Amino acid sequence: AQKVTQAQTEISVVEKEDVTLDCVYETRDTTYYLFWYKQPPSGELVFLIRRNSFDEQNEISGRYSWNFQKSTSSFNFTITASQVVDSAVYFCALSSYGNNRLAFGKGNQVVVIP
C-alpha cells in the first residue's frame, strides 16, 4: 500500500520568512513518482512539480525548492521569502510506475501573515 504523511497540519509564517513543508512517503515499489500540488483559497488544485524516484536531483524554481531524499523517503518543499499569495493548502502525492492512482497526503495549510 502507498501512504503519504504530511505531519504539519497548519503552518503560519510572517511574510518574507521561509517555510518548509515535510512529506514522508511509504511504498514498496522501486519506481515511483512524487508530486506537489497547491490548493489556494479559490479551491482549484494547481500542479507544482513532479519527481521520479530515479532522479534525486533537487530543484529550485524561483522561490520554490524541493528536497528529495530517497534514503529517508522524504520529499520536502520550501517556499523562500513567502508572500501572502502563497497562502494555500499544499498536497504531496505519490503514484507508482504503471499506476496512475495518486495517493495524497492530508495537506499542509500555509498561512502567510502580512
Place this chain on the structure above:
Amino acid sequence: NAGVMQNPRHLVRRRGQEARLRCSPVKGHSHVYWYRQLPEEGLKFMVYLQKENIIDESGMPKERFSAEFPKEGPSILRIQQVVRGDSAAYFCASSVREGGTDTQYFGPGTRLTVL
C-alpha cells in the same frame, strides 16, 4: 489553452436526488480521473477512465456511484440517491500518456452539498 473544465461549480441536492457532475478534460487528453475531497480528509482517488473504458474503479463506492467517459462529450460522475455523507468537493483531472505515470492536471472542482 483551456484547462480542465468542471460544471457545475456548486451543486445542491436534497437527500434521495441524483447528482451529475461533468468534466471536460484538457484538449488532447484522453485520460480522466475523479477524486473526492471530504471535510477533514485528504483527496481520495475514485476512478480512472479512458475514452469509453473504465480502467480503475477501485476507489468508487460500491453502490450509487458510477462514472463514464463517452467517445464524445464530457466525463460524467453520477451519484444516485444522494445522502448527506456525499457532501464533498469532487475533482476531475486529466492527463496525456507520459512515461511511467501521467501528470494529472486538475479542474476547479464541484462542491456538492446534500441537504
